[in-house]
Amino acid sequence: xxxxxxxxLLAVVLIVFFAVRYIVKSKKSGAKCIxxxxxxxxxxx
Amino acid sequence: xxxxxxxxxxxxxxxxxxALTGMxxxxxxxxxxxxxxxxSPLKEEYSHGQEVIAVxxxxxxxxxxxxxxxxxxxxxxxxxxxxxxxxxxxxxxxSRSLFFTTQLLELGVPVVVALNKSDINEKENTVIDxxxxxxxxxxxxxxxxxxxxxxxxxxxxxxxxxxLNGKGQVAPYVQADIDxxxxxxxxxxxxxxxxxxxxIVSQVETRQTLSSKSNAEDRLDSILLNKVSGIxxxxxVMWLVFTISQAWLGPLVADWLxxxxxxFQEWVTEKMADSPAILTTIVADGIIGGVGAVVGFLxxxxxxxxxxxxxxxxxxxxxxxxxxxxxxxxxxxxGKSVIPVIIGTGCGIPAIMACRTIRDERERRATAMLxxxxxxxxxxxxxxxxxxxxxxxxxxVSTVSYFLGLVLIxxxxxxxxxxxxxxxxxxxxxxxxxxxxxxxxxxxxxxMLERAKAYIIKAATIILVCNLVVQLMQSYDWSFRAVEEGMxxxxxxxxxxxxxxxLLIPLGFxxxxxxxxxxxxxxAKENVVGTLAVVYGLTNFIDxxxxxxxxxxNEISVAMGLTTVSALAYLFFNLYTPPCFAAxxxxxxxxxxxxxLWCAIGLQLCTGYTVAFLVYQIGTLITEGHLGQGFVPxxxxxxxxxxxxxxxxxxxxxxxxxxxxxxxxxxxA
Amino acid sequence: MTxxxxxxxxxxxxxxxxTDDEDMNAFxxxxxxxxxxxxxxxxxxxDSCVVVIKDARYNLDSLLSGAIIV
Numbered sequence: 001x002x003x004x005x006x007x008x009l010l011a012v013v014l015i016v017f018f019a020v021r022y023i024v025k026s027k028k029s030g031a032k033c034i035x036x037x038x039x040x041x042x043x044x045x
Numbered sequence: 046x047x048x049x050x051x052x053x054x055x056x057x058x059x060x061x062x063x064a065l066t067g068m069x070x071x072x073x074x075x076x077x078x079x080x081x082x083x084x085s086p087l088k089e090e091y092s093h094g095q096e097v098i099a100v101x102x103x104x105x106x107x108x109x110x111x112x113x114x115x116x117x118x119x120x121x122x123x124x125x126x127x128x129x130x131x132x133x134x135x136x137x138x139x140s141r142s143l144f145f146t147t148q149l150l151e152l153g154v155p156v157v158v159a160l161n162k163s164d165i166n167e168k169e170n171t172v173i174d175x176x177x178x179x180x181x182x183x184x185x186x187x188x189x190x191x192x193x194x195x196x197x198x199x200x201x202x203x204x205x206x207x208x209l210n211g212k213g214q215v216a217p218y219v220q221a222d223i224d225x226x227x228x229x230x231x232x233x234x235x236x237x238x239x240x241x242x243x244x245i246v247s248q249v250e251t252r253q254t255l256s257s258k259s260n261a262e263d264r265l266d267s268i269l270l271n272k273v274s275g276i277x278x279x280x281x282v283m284w285l286v287f288t289i290s291q292a293w294l295g296p297l298v299a300d301w302l303x304x305x306x307x308x309f310q311e312w313v314t315e316k317m318a319d320s321p322a323i324l325t326t327i328v329a330d331g332i333i334g335g336v337g338a339v340v341g342f343l344x345x346x347x348x349x350x351x352x353x354x355x356x357x358x359x360x361x362x363x364x365x366x367x368x369x370x371x372x373x374x375x376x377x378x379x380g381k382s383v384i385p386v387i388i389g390t391g392c393g394i395p396a397i398m399a400c401r402t403i404r405d406e407r408e409r410r411a412t413a414m415l416x417x418x419x420x421x422x423x424x425x426x427x428x429x430x431x432x433x434x435x436x437x438x439x440x441x442v443s444t445v446s447y448f449l450g451l452v453l454i455x456x457x458x459x460x461x462x463x464x465x466x467x468x469x470x471x472x473x474x475x476x477x478x479x480x481x482x483x484x485x486x487x488x489x490x491x492x493m494l495e496r497a498k499a500y501i502i503k504a505a506t507i508i509l510v511c512n513l514v515v516q517l518m519q520s521y522d523w524s525f526r527a528v529e530e531g532m533x534x535x536x537x538x539x540x541x542x543x544x545x546x547x548l549l550i551p552l553g554f555x556x557x558x559x560x561x562x563x564x565x566x567x568x569a570k571e572n573v574v575g576t577l578a579v580v581y582g583l584t585n586f587i588d589x590x591x592x593x594x595x596x597x598x599n600e601i602s603v604a605m606g607l608t609t610v611s612a613l614a615y616l617f618f619n620l621y622t623p624p625c626f627a628a629x630x631x632x633x634x635x636x637x638x639x640x641x642l643w644c645a646i647g648l649q650l651c652t653g654y655t656v657a658f659l660v661y662q663i664g665t666l667i668t669e670g671h672l673g674q675g676f677v678p679x680x681x682x683x684x685x686x687x688x689x690x691x692x693x694x695x696x697x698x699x700x701x702x703x704x705x706x707x708x709x710x711x712x713x714a
Numbered sequence: 715m716t717x718x719x720x721x722x723x724x725x726x727x728x729x730x731x732x733t734d735d736e737d738m739n740a741f742x743x744x745x746x747x748x749x750x751x752x753x754x755x756x757x758x759x760x761d762s763c764v765v766v767i768k769d770a771r772y773n774l775d776s777l778l779s780g781a782i783i784v
Binding site for chain 2: 723725733734735736737738740741742743744745746748752754756757759760761762764766767768769770771772773774775777778781
């Protein structure tokens with residue numbers, strides 16, 4: 001295992017962790033479309 | 046405390062709401078931009094540390110709703126008891142706006158009137174006696190200009206509203222105790238209310254410019270509303286928007302951006318030369334390549350969002366709606382259906398929501414069903430990819446995509462009209478023509494940034510994860526062993542996508558990779574590009590000219606094994622099949638009918654399939670002199686679809702006849 | 715006569731609204747379009763016209779302009 005591998009592995013894990021966390025969070029708060037500024041208010045009256 | 050923002054359509058409620066809360070909700074210069082309730086706390090500088098929630102509501106002309114979005118407003122102010130109401134009044138049209146104001150004043154909730162757009166009045170030398178108006182209405186009246194930074198009157202307005210928290214409101218005009226079911230009594234009462242309003246207006250307003258006099262704007266209108274020149278101008282404007290964003294300015298910036306992404310990818314690959322191959326692939330192809338391919342198209346989308354924001358701001362939308370009305374009416378829609386179509390070029394979800402302003406239920410549902418045929422911002426990368434890889438970046442590909450979308454909307458509407466039978470209600474069209482306004486570059490810029498941010502977040506979260514999953518599914522087989530080179534068809538991804546690919550053979554693209562990309566597209570349409578980048582290990586979709594010069598042949602088109610005809614078929618298939626799941630969800634909540642929703646999804650699937658089939662088969666016949674693969678099975682599939690449509694049509698019509706017979710009191714023979 | 719026969723750049727007084735659709739009548743009422751009120755025709759085309767009601771401009775289709783008697 002060289003340095004580059006460790007960094008890359010770490011980066012992948014971190015990126016995926018944050019991405020999934022973001023998705024789960026916004027799904028829980030009712031967003032239909034991740035990242036969309038309008039989705040918080042759409043689909044509800 | 047909660048402050049509700051209520052007022053006539055296009056009086057500037059959302060602009061004020063945005064200024065007070067720092068939000069960036071969609072604004073535009075036509076009646077009916079806001080179709081749902083929005084809530085957000087006020088900025089610190091206005092709330093002084095208190096917890097004050099501003100509630101933005103759709104525009105309404107009165108407490109009795111006419112269209113679904115008006116109902117949201119009257120229901121909210123009546124049932125949810127806000128602590129204060131800021132009634133935004135278009136100062137240029139006092140005589141109409143105060144009708145609603147007097148109704149709001151009867152609710153017992155403290156009202157502050159904001160005389161918005163006061164700057165336009167100053168220009169036209171219209172003077173409103175604020176003190177007199179305050180005294181007549183029995184509530185504070187404050188002049189505001191929400192578009193200004195200083196002297197906007199907003200601070201004073203909010204202070205007033207906060208200070209009235211918990212106090213009541215005395216109404217200057219109280220509706221007599223009448224039977225609300227008796228049309229004549231209601232009518233007489235409303236007349237009295239209007240004459241009360243007219244009295245006030247005649248006493249407080251002095252006008253120099255009579256609104257009934259024809260002016261320069263009317264001359265412009267006569268060109269834009271003319272049947273021939275109006276439609277030609279509309280076509281030219283839309284063509285310009287797409288061409289500037291997708292053929293001129295957009296690719297220029299994108300080229301530069303993609304260069305950096307590619308450089309970064311190469312650098313990472315180089316640094317990871319000694320790492321396990323699977324990790325290198327995941328990082329370089331899966332994450333950087335897949336996400337980079339999507340982000341690379343961002344400039345195209347940004348330029349388009351900017352131009353659309355300018356269009357929405359200047360007042361042209363209402364004119365387009367009016368000029369297109371006769372044509373749309375012919376296929377059973379109305380001019381109001383144009384607005385969802387134009388919004389749909391940005392994103393399908395707000396487009397589907399915008400259908401709320403359409404009054405007739407059938408027209409509304411049909412528009413919600415069809416508006417996603419117009420390629421949205423997420424489909425732009427897909428169009429640009431194929432235009433670049435197979436058609437040397439030709440601008441006509443995107444123009445054809447949009448106009449074919451429009452044609453499909455017409456055909457789809459015709460089909461809905463035929464299937465659902467005759468209409469039993471007349472469809473009237475009335476559209477307010479707002480004053481023209483020079484579009485705000487700043488606002489368009491911010492709206493563009495906002496949507497660019499959303500695009501990047503989407504690419505970095507959902508698309509990244511999808512790409513990773515696709516990458517892993519492609520690298521391993523079902524017993525979780527790494528797939529060897531040349532054995533790609535044994536991977537998990539291949540075995541899942543292959544059955545679908547079989548169905549796509551008559552359309553000219555029966556490869557499992559392409560089927561997989563089309564399927565991931567339902568999560569988000571950008572995924573089509575991301576998945577293609579991952580499964581074919583490609584990133585640079587934009588700068589293909591260079592590749593063509595270096596390698597002689599185009600790398601991307603060779604890798605995908607598509608002819609130009611089948612590439613076009615694949616592009617159209619992705620554009621006109623059902624939109625992403627989020628848009629389908631929006632359709633579900635707007636249509637409020639499972640039957641219509643399934644019909645919509647079915648119709649979109651059939652349309653995408655049929656268009657791709659025709660393009661591939663006819664295209665192959667022309668270019669190669671023979672029909673493409675799987676002509677007969679494809680034809681059978683389409684015949685089955687046609688049969689299903691016919692059956693549904695018969696059932697609906699039978700239902701209609703029964704209902705109609707019931708209404709007429711006749712018993713069908 | 716109906717608005718269809720009205721001349722451009724002239725102000726008329728509305729005599730009657732006949733849309734056969736109570737909701738539509740009520741909606742027009744709230745815009746200030748009801749019998750006894752003035753209405754100005756700004757321009758006219760074959761299947762639409764632009765009118766001024768109160769202080770706002772509207773585009774009406776022929777069906778609606780045919781239902782407004784002046």
